[in-house]
Amino acid sequence: MLQFEFMRLAFLASGLAALLSGVTGWFLVLRRQSFAGHALSHIGFAGAAASLWAGLPPLAGLMLTAGLGGTVMGTSGARQEQHDVAIGLTLAFSMGAGMLFLHLLNGPARRATALLFGNVMGIDTPTLICLTVTVLAGLAGMALLARPLLFLSLQPELAEARGVPVRLISGLFLGLTGLATAACAEVTGVLLVFTLMIGPGATALRLGLTPLAGLAAAAGLAVAEAWGGLALAWQSDAPVSFCIALLSLLVFGLTTLRMKRKNGDVQNTQF
Amino acid sequence: MSAPPAISCHGLETGPAGRSVLRNVCFDIPPGTVTAVLGPNGAGKTTLFRTLLGLIRPARGTLALFGQPVKTGRRDVGYLPQTRTPAGPTLSGRTHILAALQGSRTWGLPDPRGPAELDRLLQELGVSSLADRPFGSLSGGERQKLLLVQALLGQPRLLILDEPLAGLDPAHMQDVAVLAGKLAREKGLTVLMSTHDINPLADVTDQVLYLAGGEARFGTSDDVLTSPVLSTLYGCPVEVFRTPSGQVFVSAGRT
Ligand SMILES: Nc1ncnc2c1ncn2[C@@H]1O[C@H](COP(=O)(O)OP(=O)(O)O)[C@@H](O)[C@H]1O
Ligand SMILES: [Mg+2]
Numbered sequence: 001m002l003q004f005e006f007m008r009l010a011f012l013a014s015g016l017a018a019l020l021s022g023v024t025g026w027f028l029v030l031r032r033q034s035f036a037g038h039a040l041s042h043i044g045f046a047g048a049a050a051s052l053w054a055g056l057p058p059l060a061g062l063m064l065t066a067g068l069g070g071t072v073m074g075t076s077g078a079r080q081e082q083h084d085v086a087i088g089l090t091l092a093f094s095m096g097a098g099m100l101f102l103h104l105l106n107g108p109a110r111r112a113t114a115l116l117f118g119n120v121m122g123i124d125t126p127t128l129i130c131l132t133v134t135v136l137a138g139l140a141g142m143a144l145l146a147r148p149l150l151f152l153s154l155q156p157e158l159a160e161a162r163g164v165p166v167r168l169i170s171g172l173f174l175g176l177t178g179l180a181t182a183a184c185a186e187v188t189g190v191l192l193v194f195t196l197m198i199g200p201g202a203t204a205l206r207l208g209l210t211p212l213a214g215l216a217a218a219a220g221l222a223v224a225e226a227w228g229g230l231a232l233a234w235q236s237d238a239p240v241s242f243c244i245a246l247l248s249l250l251v252f253g254l255t256t257l258r259m260k261r262k263n264g265d266v267q268n269t270q271f
Numbered sequence: 272m273s274a275p276p277a278i279s280c281h282g283l284e285t286g287p288a289g290r291s292v293l294r295n296v297c298f299d300i301p302p303g304t305v306t307a308v309l310g311p312n313g314a315g316k317t318t319l320f321r322t323l324l325g326l327i328r329p330a331r332g333t334l335a336l337f338g339q340p341v342k343t344g345r346r347d348v349g350y351l352p353q354t355r356t357p358a359g360p361t362l363s364g365r366t367h368i369l370a371a372l373q374g375s376r377t378w379g380l381p382d383p384r385g386p387a388e389l390d391r392l393l394q395e396l397g398v399s400s401l402a403d404r405p406f407g408s409l410s411g412g413e414r415q416k417l418l419l420v421q422a423l424l425g426q427p428r429l430l431i432l433d434e435p436l437a438g439l440d441p442a443h444m445q446d447v448a449v450l451a452g453k454l455a456r457e458k459g460l461t462v463l464m465s466t467h468d469i470n471p472l473a474d475v476t477d478q479v480l481y482l483a484g485g486e487a488r489f490g491t492s493d494d495v496l497t498s499p500v501l502s503t504l505y506g507c508p509v510e511v512f513r514t515p516s517g518q519v520f521v522s523a524g525r526t
Contacts, residue, residue, distance in 0.1 A: 030359050147381065151374025154359050154367050157352035158421075161324040162375045163344025169377070208361045208405055211370070 001234045010120045010240075013128050014226035016135040017183040018196050022222030023142050024180040025201030026215050027173065031153045034198045035084060036073055036174065039091040041181045041193040043069040046094040048115050048185075049101035058115060059130055062185055066178030075171030118189030118241045120230070131183055138179045141172065149173055150211055187226060192241045196222050199248030203255045221251060275338030277302040277429055277461035278323065283332035285322040291330060291485070292318045298480055298489035300463070302337070302428070305455045307472045307492075308465040310482035311523065316465035317353055319482065320431050323463075324350060336429060344375075349427035351418050353434045360407020364417040365389070367406050371421055385424070392420045396450065412443030419450065430454065432464040436471055444471040451475055469496065470518050483523075496521065 001007045028037045047065025048058035073087075102112050114122070123131075148169050152159035160166050184193045204218035229244030236243070276299040286292035292315040300306055308316050321327045323336065325343040334341050336348065359367065368389060373381035393399040398416050401409060409417070415435055422430055432451070436444045452475030454460045466472060469479065469492065479495050481488045483504045488495045495501075496519050501509040505523050512520040 032358065144378070147370075148374045148377045150370045154357070154362070154370050155352070158350055158371055159374065160326055161321075161343055161348075161350045161352075162371070163342075164374065164377050205359075205361055208363075210366060211362070214362075 001231070006121055007234070009123050009125065009128055010230055011227060013123045013131055014120050014187045014230055015223050016131055017187045018222035018226040019219050020135045020138040020180040021184045021196040022200045022219035023139065023215055024177045025197035025222070026204055026218040027149060027153065028177060029198060029201040029205055036087055037177055037181065037197055038194055039087045040066045040070050040178045041185055041190040042091045043094045044178065044182050044185060045115055045190040046097040046101070049098035052111065053101040053105045059127060059182060059186060063134065063179055063182040066181045067175050068178070070174030070178030071171045074174030075167045116189045116191050117239065118185065118187050118192065120187045120240050123186065127186065131186060134179055134183050138176050138183070141176045145169060145173055188241045188244055192245055195245040195248040196226060199252050200225060203252045206255050206259050225251060274302055275335070276300055277337060279335045281333045283322070283329055283334055285327055285329040286318055287327055293482065293487065294485045296487040298487065300461060302461050303455060303459045304477040305451060305462045305464070305475050307469055307476040307479045308463060308482065309469055309479055314482040315485070316482060317433055320433050320465065323431060324348065346425050347428045349422035349430045351422045351432040351435055354411070354437060357406055361405050363403050364406050364409065365402040368417065368421045372424055388424060392423055396420055411438040412440065412446070415439065415447060419447065428461060430460055430462045432462065434465050436466050441471070448472050448475050473517060473519070492519065
């Protein structure tokens with residue numbers, strides 16, 4: 001399958017997106033912010049649709065709205081878990097706004113399908129370059145944030161007392177998550193960002209590794225699931241997004257079963 | 272010249288979100304002593320601690336730690352926050368502590384001596400075997416001991432422990448109390464501990480700070496835990512019972 005240019009681009013793009021998604025996903029699950037991550041992709045959908053309507057590349061709008069949305073959400077200070085309703089309403093409104101722009105655009109329905117469910121086999125070289133830059137910048141940002149972010153995720157009150165700028169770091173993190181969401185949406189579509197972002201992160205956290213090993217596992221799993229999904233889709237002719245979602249769920253489910261059998265239930269496990 | 276008090280607090284008015292939970296609080300805590308901070312729920316114990324840590328800016332009054340102004344990120348202050356459900360239950364206790372150690376200097380590189388110091392303290396407190404288990408699988412008392420190790424990293428002079436005994440069984444309460452007393456004696460640490468119940472700490476406390484109704488009384492347990500003093504503080508009749516063995520019970524009538 002790799003003799004085709006579009007498949008090579010698809011493998012590169014999904015691998016890159018998966019790397020950043022895995023790393024940010026590990027932190028999202030640790031911080032119990034998966035719902036916020038999910039919402040960011042929907043906010044990005046509105047941005048992407050608006051970009052299309054304005055005649056711009058959808059990725060630009062996606063990155064801008066998801067990145068900004070994340071930064072605002074993170075710096076607003078409130079812990080996301082307490083803001084389910086606000087996040088849910090924003091998410092729903094964003095989907096509505098995205099549909100409005102697509103309606104105004106009056107384009108073919110497959111545009112909407114590509115945004116919602118991804119179109120990784122249709123990625124062109126400029127998009128791939130843009131994706132590469134985004135992912136490298138995102139990974140560099142995460143490397144810079146990782147230590148204080150881990151600290152304030154595990155012990156927020158203490159981090160504050162130690163003078164860690166909690167809001168700034170939280171905002172930057174969700175901003176980067178927005179970027180990761182945008183990259184990931186190119187592969188899985190906005191509706192299925194969860195598969196590459198939350199699945200691998202949650203699986204890695206269950207393994208009880210050290211943070212560095214856990215982050216590597218999350219990134220590795222995400223890449224493996226993305227590539228496995230592509231290969232499976234190639235063989236079976238099922239949609240790529242479905243294949244990735246299937247693998248993501250399977251890996252998570254099997255890991256959970258295995259760890260339960262091995263350790264019994266670890267108290268307070270809420271992933 | 273005598274050393275400045277570990278904590279010097281005069282005319283302090285403070286509270287979260289601009290509220291004044293504490294008004295006109297005055298006390299001087301000598302270095303190397305253990306103080307129990309008492310008071311009913313919502314009296315402002317956590318508020319006082321957060322003010323001492325520089326997390327709440329006081330509305331009025333003067334406040335100094337070892338003669339220096341209060342600010343966040345002071346290396347000479349160790350802090351054990353009031354317990355809540357920990358995030359990251361599958362990560363080890365060591366990971367939790369190391370994260371604090373390495374994340375404290377936000378953009379800088381961590382102190383390379385950290386892990387060695389951590390190992391030494393874990394051994395000293397006899398909790399090395401707990402550190403490698405998933406944090407979520409530890410009991411409340413075991414977690415508390417690990418977090419106490421964390422509060423001791425970096426050789427602080429002042430330890431602020433918020434409800435370190437909450438949710439512990441009597442044996443673990445005793446452990447933590449004895450440990451606090453030992454740290455004060457052997458390392459000259461000043462320890463501030465909030466608690467609902469003075470009794471587990473009775474043997475190790477040098478003085479008590481009692482908060483109620485926005486005011487505070489500071490002194491020895493015998494001076495402060497009396498019916499007249501607490502009645503004034505609460506603004507309603509309060510009875511204090513002492514058992515022959517030295518246990519103290521405060522009964523504040525419901526108003
Ligand atoms: N973030 C906050 N905003 C407003 N009020 C608060 C906040 N945190 C605590 N309070 C109030 O401040 C008072 C003192 O709380 P606290 O210091 O936590 O008491 P304690 O630790 O003694 O139980 C309480 O009445 C509480 O409701
Ligand atoms: Mg409290």
